[in-house]
Amino acid sequence: MESTRERLIAAAAELLDRGGPAAVTLRDVGRAAGVSHNAPYRHFADKDALLAAVAARELARQGANLDQVGASAADVQAMLQGYVRWALRYPERFRLTFGRWERENAELGSAAGGARNALRRAVAAAQARGELPPGDPERLSALLLALAHGAADQALAGHLSATGKGAADAEDLVADLFAYLRPSVR
């Protein structure tokens, strides 16, 4: 049995996918969940809190995927490319998740932290195998995630020329970075 709270979050996520944050009106959310237009206020402080709950749900799902990743550089690459695919498939959730509010919302902050930790562990394991350059894994993780994040955002904004000789989609850029990082055989 789905709680009203869960139905509200699901309805908000669907409206978000369809038309961005502006399309998430409390009236439509209520209608889709079968309650009145201000029933959401019994579960969330305001509209922003409802959107934050959508973001937290998304981040928790991402974290669950990341936990089962392997220890090779190829596994880390696949993890980041999976992240890029998710961003391209659900642009609005991607943009929402990396908005403003992690300072304010504890649930969101810890969900994001968990995902970052999973990536850092995988990077450290690949470094131990000599498949990624040495150095602080936290810092190398940040570099990898920043590239995946930026490549996805550029692709969504239409900034990646998908044709021509220099054509590269967001996943190609992730692959390029891993190729540059591969320690040369000495």
Add this chain to the structure above:
Amino acid sequence: MESTRERLIAAAAELLDRGGPAAVTLRDVGRAAGVSHNAPYRHFADKDALLAAVAARELARQGANLDQVGASAADVQAMLQGYVRWALRYPERFRLTFGRWERENAELGSAAGGARNALRRAVAAAQARGELPPGDPERLSALLLALAHGAADQALAGHLSATGKGAADAEDLVADLFAYLRPSVR
């Protein structure tokens, strides 16, 4: 003498910086520009068109900076770090500029294209000097810009741990990438 159109854009940019797109109400824009709340409709189709004009102005300014860049890898790095500093200083303009609309707005699309071309030329020059790895300059440019963009966005979302042993700010990540890309002396 500043035209009404220019005053509207300037007022919108200031309101945007102060409180994000939601704070850019046509009523406040009109008030700040000394006209009525619907005078903007004589200059822009709607609120989105006004925001697009703000983004275009910003992008044109960025492009003007990029045109005077040198030909060394250090110059390219400085260019990208300047981009990161701009993003961190004007988060709302940064987010606005890389929104949705480049497909729709010709002025915006060409402004963004000009900035990308300036970067590609500088990258090609640094490659010719042997300071960056060979390969299609378009593709390497995309990698560099994606990282700078992603690092800035992660920093703005509070995703970059600014303290601890793995501490790295957005500019550090750009520097790290250039260090990895430096062709090893063979």
Add this chain to the structure above:
DNA sequence: ACCTGAACACCGTTCAAGT
């Protein structure tokens, strides 16, 4: 060609009231 004031539909939020 540019601007204004009134008006409309829509939205987030609050409140008194119901079970």
Add this chain to the structure above:
DNA sequence: ACCTGAACACCGTTCAAGT
């Protein structure tokens, strides 16, 4: 503890009218 209907203030947009 959870929900509802009415109400309020605010916003984007349109329109008839003015210079």
